[in-house]
Amino acid sequence: MSQPSPVADPGRPRRGRPRNPETDAAILAAARHILATRGFDALSIEAVAQATGISRVSIYRRWASKAHLTSEIANGGEGRLPDVIAEQGVEAEIRALVRQLYDRYAEPAIGAAAIGMIVSYQREPSLREELHSPLESDARAQLRSIVARGKALDLVREEVDADALFDIAVGTTLFRLLVSTEAPGASTADAIADIVLKGVAKAPA
Template sequence: MKSKGEGQGAATAVRGRGRPRNPENDAAILKAAREILATSGFDALTFEAVAQMTGISRVTIYRRWPSKAHLVNEIANGGDDRFPDVIEAEGLMAEIRALLGMIHDRYSRKDVAAAAIGMIVSWQKNPGLLVELDAWRELEARDALKTTIEKGKRLGLVRADVDSDAVFDIAVGSIMYGTLFSSRADRRPAIDRIAELIVHGAAPMA
């Protein structure tokens, strides 16, 4: 859930110092980490376990990801997902449903879910990691949604006083809670009903 920008470039520059990275090693490490997370969860993920699965030394893994938190953050928050932008072509309801669906699809993946929960554990132990690892990604995601909401305002589909950050919090928070933490037997979030609540709160008054 991000867009490429200066934050990503800065992070890449920091990671790129020293010996050049081997893309094949990176891919193998991430694949092994995802498999461990999906099958055994966050606690089972260790650099030793990844090294055994891949044949890549722990030194090499540490050189790319200095801690387990850095590795799971890549899985939880990395990738090329983009917030959908269909508000002009399909309207506000379609935009919100597409947004909620994208978030749900991402966090329904077992590896991403385990990584996301692992990041919460890591942040509790070391609050500084939240800013170090994820702040720029969240800011870019919020900016992307703000651009879409502002477009909706110009089109007369969204009230002028609607706060895009509030829409972000409701959309991301509701889907992540329902997907990762709900105790209901059926943990699928009610996307249509959540979308209706957001749209009714954001649409112009009749």
């Protein structure tokens, strides 16, 4: 579910000097540190500029706003959903899916970025369509394909709705990590996977 920097346009020739990947990395590292240690409200382009010594103009050339920078941290580099159902079975697929979500959003910077993006979407709804909708649509399409493969292999119940499964796996994991007052434990991801699995796997004949 990763994406390039939101302001990049691979179809348009770049003017001037090419971007320095070390500068990109320094900006992202500083933003992650601020998110992890001080939260979304503390993150600003000015704060990143002060932390890195990189000019605000250079940062804005890469990310059009704080929301774009935060979205890169929340969504960039996530990779595709695990797809092991054909080789390892439905249990391995569900556990891998929940574990991927759990491990990602347990990272303090990513958790803070995810919460921050929800705030940003409420303040400026157009950002949801620009930054979130394409990523969610792609992720849902991936899961639909995995579920369809599971049904074809007679591993998944025919009535299972892939979009509902997406909502349950993602929503439950994010709620427990980012909203709930109950601290997650070492077995939380497995406990969530167990419950999801019981609603997905086809019972042995």
